Amino acid sequence: MSFDYDLFVIGGGSGGVRAARVAAGETGAKVALAEEDRYGGTCVIRGCVPKKLMVFASEYAGMVEDARAYGWDIQPGAFDWPQFRGKLHAELDRLEGIYRNILKNNGVETFDQRAKLVDPHTVELADGTRKAAKHILIATGGRPVVPEFPGSDLAITSNEIFHLEKLPETMLIVGGGYIACEFAGIMNGMGVKTTQFYRGAQILRGFDDEARGLICEEMCQNGVDVHLGTNVLEMAREGDKIRVKATNGTERLFDVVMYATGRAPNADDLGLEALGVERGRKGEIIVDEYSQTAVPSIYAIGDVTDRVNLTPVAIREGMAFVETVFKGNPTPVDHELIPTAIFTQPEMGTVGLSEEAAAEQEPIEVYATSFKPMQKAFAGSTQWVLMKLIVSQATRKVLGCHIVAPGAGEMIQLAGIAVKMGATKEDFDRTVAVHPVMAEELVTMRQPVRTA
Missing domain, CATH: 3.50.50.60 (FAD/NAD(P)-binding domain)
Incomplete structure (x- = not known):
């Protein structure tokens, strides 16, 4: 034909x-x-x-x-x-x-x-x-999808959030993935009284436990009202607000409810x-x-x-x-060791395996440090950052790198190159620190904080 x-x-x-x-x-x-x-x-x-x-x-x-x-x-x-x-x-x-x-x-x-x-x-x-x-x-x-439940048609998704006529005074975000967490930070930063429900035990499932724990803590410190182990039972229109009944027994009114529970x-x-x-x-x-x-x-x-x-x-x-x-050049796609940034507040950059996933696979050493960054500490802020490397005991290769810090997305792109190349912990150690920057901690951690 x-x-x-x-x-x-x-x-x-x-x-x-x-x-x-x-x-x-x-x-x-x-x-x-x-x-x-x-x-x-x-x-x-x-x-x-x-x-x-x-x-x-x-x-x-x-x-x-x-x-x-x-x-x-x-x-x-x-x-x-x-x-x-x-x-x-x-x-x-x-x-x-x-x-x-x-x-x-x-x-x-x-x-x-x-x-x-x-x-x-x-x-x-x-x-x-x-x-x-x-x-x-x-x-x-x-596309984003909203699960079926009584009143589910009252929810918006991330598609509609860019088109809001006016900023709501109060907003509920349902979900615990990176989209839900990013928008919780955004709306909170714009002055919206923001509540987040997630049915799981901790936000950002699948990411490194220590990193997601810190992000959740910092989000709460920043003013996001996070409720874990909580889901919506039903919603109903009440005047120009939405009445939300939750599984934790509470009933509250919100101007806008956004669902980010899956695509x-x-x-x-x-x-x-x-x-x-x-x-x-x-x-x-x-x-x-x-x-x-x-x-x-x-x-x-x-x-x-x-x-x-x-x-x-x-x-x-x-x-x-x-x-x-x-082009006659059969090329499979390499989906291994993809660096990722999550624009939560604080930001996270990650590449490779979480501590939990790595420990299931082989004996590992964990190098981690948490500190108040200079710029924020001087301003009197209580914000903490995390730098973390997961290292194979057998090969010394860095299996995972996790950063929770301002600019973490920029840092992880470069760390990602090293991890993708198969850099060992000793390769990181041989690299002279750039001082004073947050990322220097990635090359100055001498002793593992734990092995698994």
């Missing part, structure tokens, strides 16, 4: 756009891309980018206090949400324009509508047009089942190490595959797909 395109990409987020651009721009392939919403996907439009800008905005209140302690005669003012929101939306529009231009400049044909699969080589657009392609790449991402892959109504594309328990598309589905001409990358749901991972998967399919 003759094809209209060498590649048809469904989804205009970070992964889909990168794959389309590189396939068209570097291999000369004829490429089309369909996107039913905005270009840039979750990360650019309703995720990392606007979230990080909100984190920046929310941190200035604390900076004013610190500045006064350093002798600056400045007074805190009020936070102007509508002004910030206007600038935020203008910036997202600018970034979306860049994404559209990237595709256009690389010769990718775009369709601003939903697409689904008809057969292994054919997609149908919402207007009924059909296009044939040699290869189809699904990069449709994921689902966008793989429904794409016509996958009829073609024999396998899906997993959460509805994710099942792929092999080359991102290929059970149907040889159909591939999938990013959050829709529910492997490691991070923007740079989707981009990596898109690049590996192009290498494999269009």
Whole structure:
């Protein structure tokens, strides 16, 4: 059969756009891309980018206090949400324009509508047009989901938080993952009276226990009202507020309730089942190490595959797909030792294994230090930071590095290179400390605090 395109990409987020651009721009392939919403996907439009800008905005209140302690005669003012929101939306529009231009400049044909699969080589657009392609790449991402319970329709998700007309006075955030914890810090920093419910025993499940314990403690110190082992039973509208009944027996009124309890892959109504594309328990598309589905001409990358749901991972998967399919260089995606930043307040950077996961695997040594950073201590703050290395007793390799500190995300990118290279504890020790900085503690820890 003759094809209209060498590649048809469904989804205009970070992964889909990168794959389309590189396939068209570097291999000369004829490429089309369909996107039913905005270009840039979750990360650019309703995720990392606007979230990080909100984190920046929310941190200035604390900076004013610190500045006064350093002798600056400045007074805190009020936070102007509508002004910030206007600038935020203008910036997202600018970034979306860049994404559209990237595709256009690389010769990718775009369709601003939903697409689904008809057969292994054919997609149908919402207007009924059909296009044939040699290869189809699904990069449709994921979405936040709210569980069903009485009154659950009153909750918003992270998608809507960027569009609030006005900042609420009181807000409940339900969830204990990084999205819930980041927004608890953001809203609290912007002056919203913020409560967080999490049904588990500690926030940030899956991350290092000591690190998440410190983050929870600091969040509470900063004014977030965290309730662990607590969930919502039901919600009801009461005037312009929401009455929330909790499992701990309390009933309270909030202006806004945001749920951040999980995300689902966008793989429904794409016509996958009829073609024999396998899906997993959460509805994710099942792929092999080359991102290929059970149907040889159909591939999938990013959050829709529910492997490691991070923007740079989707981009990596898109690049590996192009290498494999269009450059004749089969490239599996390496999902090992991915450094990650969590923009909670305090911030966390992490790479490799938590102390708990490492100890289950082999005998380890733990090097850790906790201290008050110079800048904050001078200002009279009680904030603590944590630097931690998990080391294999047998190979001396650093299996995990965990940092809870201002700027932890910047630090972990560089520590991540060393850990990815297989650096040993002695490699860290041989490196001269940069003084005076917080990160110098990573290379000055001589004695393990414990072994496991």
